[in-house]
Amino acid sequence: MPKLFNKGSKNEKEQKQYSFQFEPKKLNVGKETLQENSLIQAMYKDFIVTKTGHLVSLIQGSGINLDLLNENEQEDVFLEFNSFLMATLGNGGGEIQQYLDMTIPVDFKTYLLFLKMRYLEVKEKQPNNKALIALIASYVDYFQRIANNNEMSTKMHVLAIREKIKNKSEKSLVYAAENLEERTNQLIRDLTTNLEDHDMEARQMTEREVLLMLKQMINASGH
Secondary structure (H helix, E strand, O other), X not given: OXXXXXOOOOOHHHHHHHOOOOOOOOOOOOOOOHHHHOOEEEEEOOEEEEOOOEEEEEEEEOOXXXXXXXHHHHHHHHHHHHHHHHHHHXXXXXXXXXXXXXXXXXXXHHXXXXXXXXXXXXXXXXXXXXXXXXXXXXXXXXXXXXXXXXXXXXXXXXXXXXEEOOOOEHHHHHHHHHHHHHXXXXXXXXXXXXXXXXXXXXXXXXXXXXXXXXXXXXXXXXX
16 A cells, blocks of 8 residues: 555645556557556455556446346346436436456356365265265366366356546545445445346455456466
């Protein structure tokens, strides 16, 4: 934090160093790194801090399988989503939203941990049950191989919103974070309320989830 934002400017001469002056440009391949030209400066309270002076919040929503709905039900989904857009974008407040649909590898970490714990439990309590031990070990090997090779994928649906940071002072950063947190929570409530008949779930992505998503976008193979 100290290197990114300061307590405040003391005089007019220092104002320039508090303004956001970064302008994205085409990457000079072979001479510049991705980090040097990236818009991302850091993470702050599960928000992305950009070099252009914005905080970005990512909201992950569960998908709705339209293939399982009849024509009237599909129309209802579009009408309800349109109501959400009109409520959030049609108020003349200059709201900007970006929607991302990404194919990402399935995260097997939790399931693999369960299988490994189950394997150790059976091996300790039922050492003579060789068939069960071998079966669980085969499950661990199978899903570990899928995870290592990213052989199974799923769809991730993300809504991105942003809040302008006035300048590079810590006060401006805190103020922008408070505003964005409030807007994020309100959008989650609006989205789930408008699509509650379809069991829509939405939540803000954590810092760890955001970093993992960015890593997957840059290097989908995971190597």
